[in-house]
Amino acid sequence: MRLRPLFTKPLASYHAGVFILVAVTGIVISQLTEEHIILGSILIVEYLLLLVLMLHVYEKYMRPIKKASKSVDELVKGNYRTRIHHTSGGSIGELSSKLNMLARNLSEFQMQEQMQEEQLSTVIDNTQSGLVLIDEKGYIHLVNRKFLSMFGGTPKDYRSFLYYDVMENETIHETVQQTFLYEQNIKHSFTQTIDLDKKYIEIIGAPIFNERNMLKGAVLLLYDITHLKKLELMRKDFVANVSHELKTPITSITGFAETLLNGALNDKETLHRFLTIIYDESYRLQGLIEDLLTLSKLEKDDFRLTRTTVHMDQLTGEILPVLHQRAGQKGISLSTDVKEDIALQADGERIKQVIINLLTNAISYTPENGEVKLSVTDEEDHVHITVSDNGIGIHPEYVPRIFERFYRVDKARSRNTGGTGLGLAIVKHIVEVHNGNISVESEPGKGSVFHVLLPKHDETSL
Numbered sequence: 001m002r003l004r005p006l007f008t009k010p011l012a013s014y015h016a017g018v019f020i021l022v023a024v025t026g027i028v029i030s031q032l033t034e035e036h037i038i039l040g041s042i043l044i045v046e047y048l049l050l051l052v053l054m055l056h057v058y059e060k061y062m063r064p065i066k067k068a069s070k071s072v073d074e075l076v077k078g079n080y081r082t083r084i085h086h087t088s089g090g091s092i093g094e095l096s097s098k099l100n101m102l103a104r105n106l107s108e109f110q111m112q113e114q115m116q117e118e119q120l121s122t123v124i125d126n127t128q129s130g131l132v133l134i135d136e137k138g139y140i141h142l143v144n145r146k147f148l149s150m151f152g153g154t155p156k157d158y159r160s161f162l163y164y165d166v167m168e169n170e171t172i173h174e175t176v177q178q179t180f181l182y183e184q185n186i187k188h189s190f191t192q193t194i195d196l197d198k199k200y201i202e203i204i205g206a207p208i209f210n211e212r213n214m215l216k217g218a219v220l221l222l223y224d225i226t227h228l229k230k231l232e233l234m235r236k237d238f239v240a241n242v243s244h245e246l247k248t249p250i251t252s253i254t255g256f257a258e259t260l261l262n263g264a265l266n267d268k269e270t271l272h273r274f275l276t277i278i279y280d281e282s283y284r285l286q287g288l289i290e291d292l293l294t295l296s297k298l299e300k301d302d303f304r305l306t307r308t309t310v311h312m313d314q315l316t317g318e319i320l321p322v323l324h325q326r327a328g329q330k331g332i333s334l335s336t337d338v339k340e341d342i343a344l345q346a347d348g349e350r351i352k353q354v355i356i357n358l359l360t361n362a363i364s365y366t367p368e369n370g371e372v373k374l375s376v377t378d379e380e381d382h383v384h385i386t387v388s389d390n391g392i393g394i395h396p397e398y399v400p401r402i403f404e405r406f407y408r409v410d411k412a413r414s415r416n417t418g419g420t421g422l423g424l425a426i427v428k429h430i431v432e433v434h435n436g437n438i439s440v441e442s443e444p445g446k447g448s449v450f451h452v453l454l455p456k457h458d459e460t461s462l
């Protein structure tokens, strides 16, 4: 511990001066009379009394005030952790405790401000859209993590630079310029290659105003809208495909009906042939519309399965006669192996559709006199449906695509067999809404095996 000096320097020299003066005066006085000595002693005693008084005043008032002033200096410098340790009471004590309270409040404010700042930067950094803050002169003040993941670089590469010096994208420049010019939200979109992927980015520029309504800068928000674009593209593709699929049979129906009306009606043989075509085409149209309706029902947000206890042997018994007939027409042997007492909680009508679609395909894509098999087995908490054929098979390259809507390996072949290109898309949907799984093993020229696994109980409702 450092010892406190009794006096500060100027005070000490002042006292020393006074002391010498008094001492000299004392010597002078000693040469004088007794009365003078008494007078001198009184003077010394008075001086000492004065000294004690001054010391008291210094300790009680001067020191605490100096401490307080030092603390205020610290507060001004921003050190809010400073405190005054003083035990004196009275107004000086009050001043000290109030200063301490002020320091405590300021440090609390500082902590809150720090917390808010941290929260804000966490939010900004973790938001799923890119964010850039630009001042009215065009200098970048902030870029968040998402922005860096889109355009690369580190915050240092952007902060305090002019936006057009560090951002190359023309659409970004345009957005900033228009936001400043029109002082309103501006929206644009562009494509950007990120990690070798082409991404669609939407950019929104929003002006920032101060309390006097003067433009202070702009915020740029960048969203990755690739998935939306893809959905839009898929929708467009779907509409184009549907129109095309509808157009073919309708053109055919109109054409043959027109020919008949123009006179072919009188030739009985032609009449029969054309009417058969018209019938087949209308049948195809009907099938297509039914499949489209099924798909759109399955895709509705509020779609609900009507689950009941489905007995697999009973269910297959209901659909097999028609399929046996179809197989019989091509001389295909359709064998079934459905174990008894296999039951599951499912939507019976939909499961029927899965089996019909898979068996129809197996019959369609298997040459005459081929073999098609249906087996249903029990696998603990799953039911395993297998449809196999020794038909044309599917090249591995096409296997991942066959569940897409309207995808066919061989368009003409599918059409000739009355296919709509939607059968497997429907199957996949139904299996998925049952929380099941579908897989394919296939070899061109040898045949295909479709496996469907369906859970016996609806786990989601447990």
Ligand SMILES: Nc1ncnc2c1ncn2[C@@H]1O[C@H](COP(=O)(O)OP(=O)(O)O)[C@@H](O)[C@H]1O
Residues within 6 Å of the ligand: 361, 362, 365, 389, 391, 392, 393, 394, 402, 403, 407, 408, 409, 410, 414, 415, 418, 419, 420, 421, 422, 423, 424, 425, 448
């Ligand atoms: N068992 C199978 N054997 C060979 N190819 C098949 C089989 N099942 C489906 N495919 C192929 O998958 C495509 C899509 O099937 P699907 O969605 O049922 O439409 P499609 O109406 O053409 O039958 C078919 O066009 C066909 O190329």
Ligand SMILES: [Mg+2]
Residues within 6 Å of the ligand: 357, 360, 361, 419, 420, 421, 422, 423, 424
């Ligand atoms: Mg089909």
